[in-house]
C-alpha cells in the first residue's frame with residue numbers, strides 16, 4: 001500500500017526584516033548573507049502569534065482546503081521545539097481551537113501529542129504516522145511542524161531566524177508523495193544547539209554554593225528558561241554533516257544500493273536552517289558517493305580538497321539540478337526549525353511546476369537533521385496530484401505579500417516590548433490573552449479566531 005503526504009498547508013509569519021537591513025545594522029557585508037548563505041528575508045512573529053497560532057492556522061487551512069471531516073482524522077501529531085508549556089502539548093491547544101471552529105466534541109476521539117527533537121521532531125511525527133496508517137488502512141493522520149526560530153540579538157544565529165508552521169495530511173494512496181519503508185538513522189547525544197531550562201553561569205569560586213558537591217567549585221547563578229538556544233554555529237555544521245553522512249551511508253546499506261544513491265534522486269530535500277545549508281554541507285557526500293578521491297593526507301589536505309570540489313563546476317551543476325529548488329522558500333522565510341524540510345519539499349514542487357517539469361514517478365531523497373543530534377534519511381516517490389497541490393498552494397504569491405518592518409520594530413518585537421500588533425490579523429487565530437489573576441489558571445493561554 002502507498003502511504004505518504006496527501007495534502008500540505010502552511011502558515012508563515014507575515015512580517016519580515018529584509019536581510020540587507022539587518023546586515024547594515026550589524027555591520028555585516030550584505031553579500032555574505034545574500035550570496036554566501038542565501039538569505040533574503042527573515043520572517044518574524046507578531047505580538048499575537050506563537051507556536052499554537054501558526055499550527056492552528058495551518059491546520060485550519062488543511063481541514064478547510066481539503067473538506068476534511070474531523071471524524072476521518074485519527075491523529076494530530078505536532079513536531080515543535082518552541083512549545084509554550086512544559087506539560088500541556090501544542091496538540092491539546094489545537095483540539096480546543098478546532099472544536100471552537102468546527103463544533104463541540106468534533107475532535108474528542110483524536111489522538112494528539114508533541115514530538116521534540118530539535119528540527120527533526122516533525123519528521124519523527126511523520127515517521128510514526130506513516131507506520132500508523134500502514135497498520136490501519138483507511139485512517140488519516142495530520143502532522144504539524146510549528147516553530148519560531150529565535151536567536152539572541154547580535155549572535156551568528158540572528159540572521160537565520162524565521163517563524164511559521166506546515167501541516168501535512170498523511171493517508172494511504174496519497175496525492176503528493178508516497179514514502180518507501182526505509183528510514184536510516186544516525187544519532188549521537190551532543191551539545192551543538194540546545195535550550196536548557198536553566199543556564200548555570202560560572203561566576204566565581206568563593207560563593208556559598210562552592211561547597212555544594214553537585215556544583216563542584218562553582219557558584220551557581222541560575223537564569224530561567226528563554227526562547228533562544230545555546231549553540232555553537234560551526235560545531236553544529238560539523239555535527240549536521242557527520243549525522244547526515246552517516247545516515248546516508250546507512251540508507252545505502254539498508255536498501256542494498258551499490259551505485260551512487262543521489263543519482264537515483266530527481267531532487268534532494270534537506271533540513272535548511274538557512275537556504276544554502278544543504279549545498280554547503282552535501283559536498284562531502286557528493287564526492288564520496290561518486291568515489292571522487294579525497295586525499296587521505298592531513299585533515300587540512302582533506303578540507304582543501306573538499307572545498308575545491310564544492311567550488312567546482314560539477315558540484316555547481318549538481319546543486320542547481322537537485323538542491324536549488326528547495327532553497328527559494330527558505331531564502332524568503334528563514335529557519336522554520338521542524339517545518340524547514342517540509343517547506344523545502346513544497347518549494348521543490350512549486351519550482352518544478354513553474355518550470356513545467358514532470359515529477360510524477362520520480363524519487364526524491366530526504367536528509368533530515370535535528371540538533372542534539374539526529375539525522376534520518378528516507379525517500380519518496382512523487383504522486384500524480386503533485387502539480388495541482390503545488391499550484392494551489394500559492395506559495396510564492398503568499399510569501400510575496402509579506403510586510404517589511406524597520407529595524408526598530410524588529411528590535412521591539414524581538415524584546416517583546418511591543419504591545420500592539422504590527423499588522424492587524426485577518427481571518428486567522430490569535431493569542432487573545434494570558435491569564436494572570438486566577439491562581440488556578442495563572443499562565444493559561446487563550447486564543448480566538450479573528451474574522
Ligand SMILES: CC(C)(COP(=O)([O-])OP(=O)([O-])OC[C@H]1O[C@@H](n2cnc3c(N)ncnc32)[C@H](O)[C@@H]1OP(=O)([O-])[O-])[C@@H](O)C(=O)NCCC(=O)NCCSC(=O)C[C@@](C)(O)CC(=O)[O-]
Nearest residue numbers: 031032035036118119156157233234236237240273370371
Ligand atoms: C550557520 C552559521 C554557522 C553560519 O556562520 P557564519 O560564520 O555566519 O558564516 P560562515 O563563515 O560559516 O559562512 C559564510 C559563507 O558566506 C561566504 N561569504 C562571506 N562573505 C561573502 C561575500 N562578501 N560575498 C559572497 N559570499 C561571502 C563565505 O565564503 C561562506 O561561504 P562558503 O565558505 O560556504 O563558501 C551561523 O549562521 C549560525 O551560527 N547559525 C545558527 C546555527 C545553525 O543554523 N547551524 C546550522 C547547522 S545545525 C541545524 O541545522 C539545526 C538547527 C540550527 O536548525 C536547530 C535545530 O535542529 O533545531
